[in-house]
Amino acid sequence: MASPVPGAMAIQRALQCTACGGQCRFDPAQGALLCQSCGTPRSLETDDDHRAAEEFGYDPDVPAQEPRIRPELMEHACEACGGQVTFTGPALSERCPYCDGPVVLADPGTGYDTMALIAFRVPQEAGRKNVRDWVRRRLAAPNDLAEHVTQGRVAGLYAPFWTFDSREAVQYWAKYTTGSGKKRRTRSTQGNLSLTFDDLLVPASAHVTPLIRDGILHEFDPGRLRPYRAGYLAGFAAEQHHQTVAEGLEANRRDKDLLIRNRIKRHINRNGVHSIRYRTDTTGIHYRRILLPVWILHYTYKEAPHKIVVSGIDGRTFGERPFSRWKLAGYAAAISAAVIGFGLLWGAAGLL
Numbered sequence: 001m002a003s004p005v006p007g008a009m010a011i012q013r014a015l016q017c018t019a020c021g022g023q024c025r026f027d028p029a030q031g032a033l034l035c036q037s038c039g040t041p042r043s044l045e046t047d048d049d050h051r052a053a054e055e056f057g058y059d060p061d062v063p064a065q066e067p068r069i070r071p072e073l074m075e076h077a078c079e080a081c082g083g084q085v086t087f088t089g090p091a092l093s094e095r096c097p098y099c100d101g102p103v104v105l106a107d108p109g110t111g112y113d114t115m116a117l118i119a120f121r122v123p124q125e126a127g128r129k130n131v132r133d134w135v136r137r138r139l140a141a142p143n144d145l146a147e148h149v150t151q152g153r154v155a156g157l158y159a160p161f162w163t164f165d166s167r168e169a170v171q172y173w174a175k176y177t178t179g180s181g182k183k184r185r186t187r188s189t190q191g192n193l194s195l196t197f198d199d200l201l202v203p204a205s206a207h208v209t210p211l212i213r214d215g216i217l218h219e220f221d222p223g224r225l226r227p228y229r230a231g232y233l234a235g236f237a238a239e240q241h242h243q244t245v246a247e248g249l250e251a252n253r254r255d256k257d258l259l260i261r262n263r264i265k266r267h268i269n270r271n272g273v274h275s276i277r278y279r280t281d282t283t284g285i286h287y288r289r290i291l292l293p294v295w296i297l298h299y300t301y302k303e304a305p306h307k308i309v310v311s312g313i314d315g316r317t318f319g320e321r322p323f324s325r326w327k328l329a330g331y332a333a334a335i336s337a338a339v340i341g342f343g344l345l346w347g348a349a350g351l352l
Helices: 006-014 049-053 124-136 145-150 210-216 245-251 253-268 325-351
Strands: 024-027 032-035 075-078 084-087 103-105 153-178 185-203 274-301 304-311 317-319
Touching: 124 145, 124 153, 124 274, 124 304, 124 317, 145 274, 153 245, 153 253, 185 245, 185 253, 210 274, 210 304, 210 317, 245 253, 245 274, 253 274
Parallel strands: none
Antiparallel strands: 024 032, 075 084, 075 103, 153 185, 153 274, 274 304, 304 317
8 A cells, every 4th residue: 555645644643632642533423523542622613614605606618727636635446336535534444435345545536626515413323323213114114124224334424516506597488288178279488587596516426326415415504514624524434526617517407407497387387388498598607516424324135235324414314225025015905905995885885
């Protein structure tokens, strides 16, 4: 394995306890660095934390030099899914937080600097409790599912996201239907509207699956952003940003298209709107490169891998789970019996 570069050594020194020299890791419960030897906490807050919410302008017609990734951040590549993550402080792992595959030291990264992050607010044990509660609420789950989940491995991950702002001057053409039967008619319409998008959250990696995205999108608050500091990552894995702004905007194109089409439908305010075409003049683009926290629990059930995701911000939990065929059959039989019974009662009442 390659020797640590000077920047990496500086990070390790910055994570040492000022009281005893032990290694520190970030503790979500206290919101501070916590020494693993003597328990001394150290705050990471500074007077300029409010600046973390600042956004950066982007003009697609003007080439810009984007800040490159810090060379001291040594990345590890997963041999299974190809994900690349960094480990800061005492959390060096041999497993990938995305897929639980093995990781090895990778070549120096070619990504871009993270601008801000939201630190973990949910401790690991609280995340595990949320997982247990989530499993208990699953209908038609196998009886031994909780046992398998309890044996799963938990990984704390900072996943890369974009936030995008923009103003859209939209001109559209569409059709809608009126009437029914022989009176059904198709009519054409067109119009203009102005839209403003603020803090659209976009995954900045193909490894951020819909399950991971849905687990942390709902409670995003830019007021919780903090400047990127290695201390917040101490004890966790993180995937750095590897997309240019243009690539991030392209990744957002499909979701933005859906939002624009839905706004056009509301603007027309008719039933049966279809065949929508539009063009938009986009201005006022602003962005942030940020990291958001998630706990990912990996477990195996009957040799099939599954994962459960807990938001590191508010504990919201989503997951993958198997079903019990016997319970599904039992529920189906119970529903069928209830329907038949209701029909018999309804018929009997009609004869009285």
